[in-house]
Amino acid sequence: MAAPVDSPDTGTRTRPGPALFVTMYHSVGDPTDDPYRITVTPERLDRQLGWFRRRGLRGVSMAELLAARARGEGRDLVGLTFDDGYADFVSEALPVLRRHDCGATLFVLPGRLGGENAWDPLGPRKRLLTADGVRQAAAEGIEIGSHGLTHVDLTTADDVTLKSETEGSRTVLAELTGAVPAGFCYPYGTLDRRAVDAVREAGYAYACAIDPGPLGGPHALPRVHIGQNDTALRLFLKYRLHRLRRRPVVEPR
Numbered sequence: 185m186a187a188p189v190d191s192p193d194t195g196t197r198t199r200p201g202p203a204l205f206v207t208m209y210h211s212v213g214d215p216t217d218d219p220y221r222i223t224v225t226p227e228r229l230d231r232q233l234g235w236f237r238r239r240g241l242r243g244v245s246m247a248e249l250l251a252a253r254a255r256g257e258g259r260d261l262v263g264l265t266f267d268d269g270y271a272d273f274v275s276e277a278l279p280v281l282r283r284h285d286c287g288a289t290l291f292v293l294p295g296r297l298g299g300e301n302a303w304d305p306l307g308p309r310k311r312l313l314t315a316d317g318v319r320q321a322a323a324e325g326i327e328i329g330s331h332g333l334t335h336v337d338l339t340t341a342d343d344v345t346l347k348s349e350t351e352g353s354r355t356v357l358a359e360l361t362g363a364v365p366a367g368f369c370y371p372y373g374t375l376d377r378r379a380v381d382a383v384r385e386a387g388y389a390y391a392c393a394i395d396p397g398p399l400g401g402p403h404a405l406p407r408v409h410i411g412q413n414d415t416a417l418r419l420f421l422k423y424r425l426h427r428l429r430r431r432p433v434v435e436p437r
Contacts, residue, residue, distance in 0.1 A: 207265065213225070217308050244288075245289045265407060273317075289327040292329070296335070318357075333356070336349050337371060350386040392407055
């Protein structure tokens with residue numbers, strides 16, 4: 185196994201400009217039985233990415249987006265993130281991303297490789313990527329980030345668990361892929377100051393949430409949920425409203 189290498193410079197200290205627009209996807213497949221609305225069909229994903237491309241926007245990984253914004257560029261970029269590391273990412277999502285020349289960040293759970301979404305009490309069981317699947321995604325140019333080890337709510341975790349889910353998952357992913365992950369994603373989107381501090385201290389350059397509330401900075405980045413019902417009109421509204429209500433992300437001094 186290759187030795188871990190340094191994580192990329194993500195340029196989290198952004199210059200003034202429009203707020204980052206970061207999408208949150210999960211599974212790509214059959215959304216028939218989908219109580220949490222986490223699944224989009226490949227066809228819907230294709231239309232959504234096509235909508236962005238027709239407007240001169242391109243989906244990229246968080247590392248690329250943040251690095252571009254640090255240079256004062258990237259107004260034509262949107263962040264594409266996929267949570268949980270479902271096995272269908274490689275078989276269903278990756279071909280659509282390639283069709284539109286898009287990159288993405290995949291947040292995986294190294295403590296559940298080859299398992300399933302046991303944290304969801306409702307809905308069907310969905311397979312998660314194996315170690316080989318994660319390495320395949322990384323080899324295809326997908327940025328791999330941590331979603332914690334096992335999908336634990338960090339706001340309720342004890343100190344030992346919190347360190348394992350943040351620092352421990354980063355170590356495992358570095359050994360798995362040969363690259364130290366720069367990004368983290370809070371399970372369930374829940375975070376508090378203690379969780380943010382733990383993620384920062386673990387060495388991550390940035391972290392994604394959903395709606396971080398009063399917390400800000402590169403370790404509490406907001407995202408927009410994108411689902412099967414998001415047609416062109418809904419995408420337009422989400423894109424415009426998000427950029428109006430969010431402020432640019434600047435590293436606290």
